[in-house]
Amino acid sequence: MARPPKQGFGRRSLASLLLVAASCLSIYFVPPASGQGLVTDISKDIVDLRYDFAGADLLLFGALSDVGGLSDQIDIVVSISGPTEDMRVRKKEKISGLWINNRAAIIRAAPGYYALSSTRPLDEISSSENLSRLALGADHLPLDIDLAPSAERTAFREGFIRNMVRAGLYRLDEDRVSLIGQTLFRTAVRLPSNVPEGLFDARVVVFADGVVIAEDVIDIAVGKTGFERAVYQVARNDPAIYGLSAVLIALLAGWAAGFLSRR
Amino acid sequence: MPLYLPIAEMSLNIFLVIGLGAAVGFLSGMFGVGGGFLMTPLLIFSGVPPAVSVATGANLITASSVTGAITHWRRGGVDLKLGSVLIAGGAVGSLLGTWLFAYLSRIGQVELMISLSYVLFLGSIGGLMLWESVAALLRSRKGTARRPGKRGGRAWHHRLPFKMRFRKSRLYISVLLPLVIGALVGLLAAILGVGGGFIMVPAMIYILGMPTNVVVGTSLYQIIFVTAIITFLHAVQTQTVDVILSLLLLVGAVFGAQLGARIGMKLKGEQLRALLALIVLGVGVRMGWGLVVPPDDLYSIMAVMP
Numbered sequence: 001m002a003r004p005p006k007q008g009f010g011r012r013s014l015a016s017l018l019l020v021a022a023s024c025l026s027i028y029f030v031p032p033a034s035g036q037g038l039v040t041d042i043s044k045d046i047v048d049l050r051y052d053f054a055g056a057d058l059l060l061f062g063a064l065s066d067v068g069g070l071s072d073q074i075d076i077v078v079s080i081s082g083p084t085e086d087m088r089v090r091k092k093e094k095i096s097g098l099w100i101n102n103r104a105a106i107i108r109a110a111p112g113y114y115a116l117s118s119t120r121p122l123d124e125i126s127s128s129e130n131l132s133r134l135a136l137g138a139d140h141l142p143l144d145i146d147l148a149p150s151a152e153r154t155a156f157r158e159g160f161i162r163n164m165v166r167a168g169l170y171r172l173d174e175d176r177v178s179l180i181g182q183t184l185f186r187t188a189v190r191l192p193s194n195v196p197e198g199l200f201d202a203r204v205v206v207f208a209d210g211v212v213i214a215e216d217v218i219d220i221a222v223g224k225t226g227f228e229r230a231v232y233q234v235a236r237n238d239p240a241i242y243g244l245s246a247v248l249i250a251l252l253a254g255w256a257a258g259f260l261s262r263r
Numbered sequence: 264m265p266l267y268l269p270i271a272e273m274s275l276n277i278f279l280v281i282g283l284g285a286a287v288g289f290l291s292g293m294f295g296v297g298g299g300f301l302m303t304p305l306l307i308f309s310g311v312p313p314a315v316s317v318a319t320g321a322n323l324i325t326a327s328s329v330t331g332a333i334t335h336w337r338r339g340g341v342d343l344k345l346g347s348v349l350i351a352g353g354a355v356g357s358l359l360g361t362w363l364f365a366y367l368s369r370i371g372q373v374e375l376m377i378s379l380s381y382v383l384f385l386g387s388i389g390g391l392m393l394w395e396s397v398a399a400l401l402r403s404r405k406g407t408a409r410r411p412g413k414r415g416g417r418a419w420h421h422r423l424p425f426k427m428r429f430r431k432s433r434l435y436i437s438v439l440l441p442l443v444i445g446a447l448v449g450l451l452a453a454i455l456g457v458g459g460g461f462i463m464v465p466a467m468i469y470i471l472g473m474p475t476n477v478v479v480g481t482s483l484y485q486i487i488f489v490t491a492i493i494t495f496l497h498a499v500q501t502q503t504v505d506v507i508l509s510l511l512l513l514v515g516a517v518f519g520a521q522l523g524a525r526i527g528m529k530l531k532g533e534q535l536r537a538l539l540a541l542i543v544l545g546v547g548v549r550m551g552w553g554l555v556v557p558p559d560d561l562y563s564i565m566a567v568m569p
């Protein structure tokens with residue numbers, strides 16, 4: 001899927017930033033059970049889309065200190081969401097015997113990547129309202145679909161998520177967060193080869209008995225580098241030059257191929 | 264060994280890509296066709312986005328047609344004048360075609376149109392070829408020689424105005440005819456990511472009445488330019504030409520074509536045509552199948568172009 005160039009720091013990103021800020025505030029209004037002793041890191045925070053890129057397996061890990069009482073049930077949820085993009089979802093319908101795209105909806109600023117992992121199934125960790133407020137889990141993904149709330153809207157939403165899961169771009173509860181001795185945790189982060197370029201937010205939320213006690217966000221930058229970046233940028237920014245070069249290269253390559261095959 | 268494609272924005276196994284090029288090159292060397300009608304669907308089946316498959320296919324065909332056209336040029340098998348008229352028509356057709364392609368991909372019907380066109384054109388041409396070659400095979404078994412077909416004839420188009428003489432093809436026909444044929448094939452080529460030889464060659468023989476020794480060379484000559492125009496237009500309008508993908512496919516195609524040509528020489532003309540007809544029909548049927556069978560998922564997604 002060809003992606004449009006990333007837009008600048010527009011109104012939408014400002015709005016989402018405010019949203020993030022607001023949700024952070026709401027989290028800190030919940031009195032932390034104890035200090036916010038959460039440290040997180042990732043094995044690689046800059047991922048290069050080089051010629052040999054075939055997806056990346058990262059390791060997100062961290063440590064908790066002084067969180068919760070000994071008897072508390074500690075849970076960790078890690079959600080990673082990629083750069084957003086407007087997506088069109090189409091539905092095929094049978095029209096005079098042929099399956100044809102007939103209905104469509106647009107999802108504004110849908111995350112191009114979303115991965116969720118947790119120590120236990122989400123519904124066992126916290127209440128649905130809590131998770132919804134934290135925007136955690138596939139059911140609570142903030143997908144802005146231009147349809148009125150209806151069964152159709154739900155079907156388009158599920159269709160979108162299903163497609164993203166199939167493309168390997170949405171990973172819902174496929175990876176576990178393993179918690180070792182109430183202090184150390186780690187989880188695998190898998191980026192497929194068709195991962196979009198941009199900034200990824202990895203969010204770590206720590207629950208004690210279903211209540212958020214700590215939260216941390218770290219960034220992962222994914223981008224093309226070197227030759228791949230140059231090719232992509234010329235194609236985007238100077239399409240006429242790119243097109244002419246593509247033709248010229250093809251003419252030369254075809255001539256060279258003829259020359260070689262005669263020998 | 265994976266290779267990341269910067270325009271398709273995905274990685275494919277490099278050996279798969281070269282193998283794909285070799286397989287299509289093998290068939291094109293064996294049958295003397297461009298193979299675009301096989302390459303574009305195969306790329307789509309390998310997961311390359313349809314728009315990238317079509318645009319990159321055009322880029323690849325430019326390269327492989329140069330190779331073929333040079334060979335025919337040496338044998339004196341290119342009618343430059345007629346070819347250039349076809350290119351003029353093709354330029355208009357491909358402009359319309361890339362515009363139509365961009366429009367259809369906006370409204371979400373590009374795959375439908377690709378499938379329908381493949382079914383229609385490959386189905387009818389494959390069917391005709393199969394009919395003709397099976398009849399020829401049966402005749403050769405019975406031992407009756409084929410009547411030499413009448414070439415040209417006094418058809419309706421001889422009354423058209425703006426006649427022009429094409430010395431190399433020994434034709435005196437209205438210039439409108441090659442212009443329109445060029446435009447139609449250019450339109451198809453832009454939409455389907457093919458060179459259009461499978462339509463152009465029969466049109467040259469049966470409608471224009473060109474002698475067979477200049478048909479393939481002239482067709483290749485015009486395909487170079489028409490696909491070059493198409494590549495350029497797709498690059499400018501949709502940025503979907505992946506040069507790295509097309510170059511790798513070409514590497515495979517060069518070797519495949521050599522092998523194919525060698526094996527093709529050992530087979531009889533009728534056998535070759537029957538085999539090609541079956542492949543053409545097969546691709547057409549496969550495309551049609553996708554239209555009538557309920558899809559695995561009714562929903563599909565695509566980025567909204569800004």
